[in-house]
Amino acid sequence: MNDKPELTISVHPTTASIPSDTWNALASRGGKKPGNPFLNHAFFLALEESGCATGATGWQPQHLLISREDEPIGLMPMFLKSHSMGEYVFDQAWADAIERAGGNYYPKLQSSVPFTPASAPKLLTRDGSADTQTLLLQASEALAERLGASSVHATFVTGDEEAIAASTNWLVRHDTQFHWTNDGFETFDDFLETLQSRKRKAIRRERRDALIDGIVCEWFTGSDLTEARWDAFYKFYMDTGARKWGRPYLNREFFSRVTETMADSVVLMLARDGDEYIAGALNFVGDDTLYGRNWGAVRDVPFLHFELCYYQAIDFAIAHRLKRVEAGAQGQHKLARGYAPAVTRSIHHIVHPGLRRAVSEYLEDERKYVDLQNQELADYTPFRKG
Structure with a gap:
């Protein structure tokens, strides 16, 4: 006899097909309103119903929802994409590489807040369960296989999500923004x-x-x-x-x-x-x-x-x-105005073994560069020493 609770995974082609209470409870770990405004169901719905983020613009919703015995326990906002615009984590060189070799990079799956380079969780769970977050990553891999997508990307994720993804053999990418601290x-x-x-x-x-x-x-x-x-x-x-x-x-x-x-x-x-x-x-x-x-x-x-x-x-x-001001992507000119370097993170699952190997080697060098760059930038902050 199998006593394990039954898990179901559903893919939602519209934001509206997921009730706002369900979405926001997962995005706020049981609350009514996410602390990050970009995780709010209303934000995604406004992007979709205004026509900004739809299949017609290359952002087809494919939101992953995991339920246990009909109780939603995990959500991964997801889009099937036919381009790499509006993401602020640039992978066009990866697309060029595989297409020059005769492969296809698009469509790809993208877990992100469209047009928004602000860090926010992407593996949304009611209780912060690492097991459920791992299930979401695995479900996204299976969805990529079913749709014939070349890859899955989750951009501007948290440090905890980076660690979980790395433990499941996803690739990790770092970049730099400039944030002000109160x-x-x-x-x-x-x-x-x-x-x-x-x-x-x-x-x-x-x-x-x-x-x-x-x-x-x-x-x-x-x-x-x-x-x-x-x-x-x-x-x-x-x-x-x-x-x-x-x-x-x-x-x-x-x-x-x-x-x-x-x-x-x-x-x-x-x-x-x-x-x-x-x-x-x-x-x-x-x-x-x-x-x-x-x-x-x-x-x-x-x-x-x-x-x-x-x-x-x-x-x-x-x-x-x-506590903070996050002033958007890039811009070393922010440094002289009291904004200090901060690491941003993204995670990537690439199906093609050759491309995965090449990107993995590139990202290893890139992370070292970002780390060194941030150490050097920190020396040029305008704050008084000591």
């Missing part, structure tokens, strides 16, 4: 006092020059996120994004939808000159972290980007007693 500061000046004198002076000068001629910065969240303010921000977002990336990933509808369902997790910072908004930065706020996401401007004002995206974010974090 050491119990009461004011921005308290933070500045931890910096070297010339760095303090440089930041004060940048803030003064950014707000020259009466430009002011305003914060909006909750019911203050009006359609008119979103219209203004979207103009900045499209103008800057089109010049930088060709075509921004988010459409206008997404911002309205995310406001309808999680407005208190959104912080929109706008720069105003008189009656005209000229620039904006979009942030999301979690239990202890402010996440900078998108920026745009229609006027070139020196240092206004730094003011809206970095200094205003620090001001907000201090005012709301948040």
Whole structure:
């Protein structure tokens, strides 16, 4: 007689097919709302129902849900992808290598928050069970085999997830972001006092020059996120994004939808000159972290980007007693503004043995480089020594 509880694994081609209560309970380990806003069911649903992350854009949901005797115990947000755009962990060279050898890299399976380079768990369980997380990894491997996918990738994962994946023979990749840490500061000046004198002076000068001629910065969240303010921000977002990336990933509808369902997790910072908004930065706020996401401007004002995206974010974090500001992907220029290097992690299962071997060797060297680079970058932080 088999007394083991029966496990079932289901694949969901839409976010809506998983009840929000089920999703959020797994993403918050039994709570009602995830501490990380990007894990919220409402965030994924807004991306999907606005048309930003769907099969038509190369992001076909394939969310994995594991249940034990009809009780959901594990979730791995997953997408079947036909490209590598919008991920911020770059694997195009891997795709080129296998395709030059006559193979196919796409489709691949991607576990991530679309268009969002912020670390957050991807192996979601109600109780933090390592066994259930391992089952999710195994289920994703089986799904890749069934769909004929070349690989499975989970990007911006946690350190614990990295360790579990490495123990199951997945490949591990590291990269660097720059995060600001709140050491119990009461004011921005308290933070500045931890910096070297010339760095303090440089930041004060940048803030003064950014707000020259009466430009002011305003914060909006909750019911203050009006359609008119979103219209203004979207103009900045499209103008800057089109010049930088060709075509921004988010459409206008997404911002309205995310406001309808999680407005208190959104912080929109706008720069105003008189009656005209000229620039904006979009942030999301979690239990202890402010996440900078998108920026745009229609006027070139020196240092206004730094003011809206970095200094205003620090001001907000201090005012709301948040522990951290994560200001998005890449950008060593953040170092001089008090943001320190932090490791980001991704995990990878590659089916083709030859490609797996080559990528494994590459990643081993890359991790050593990232580790050495971060040690060197830490020596160049603007903080006073000792």
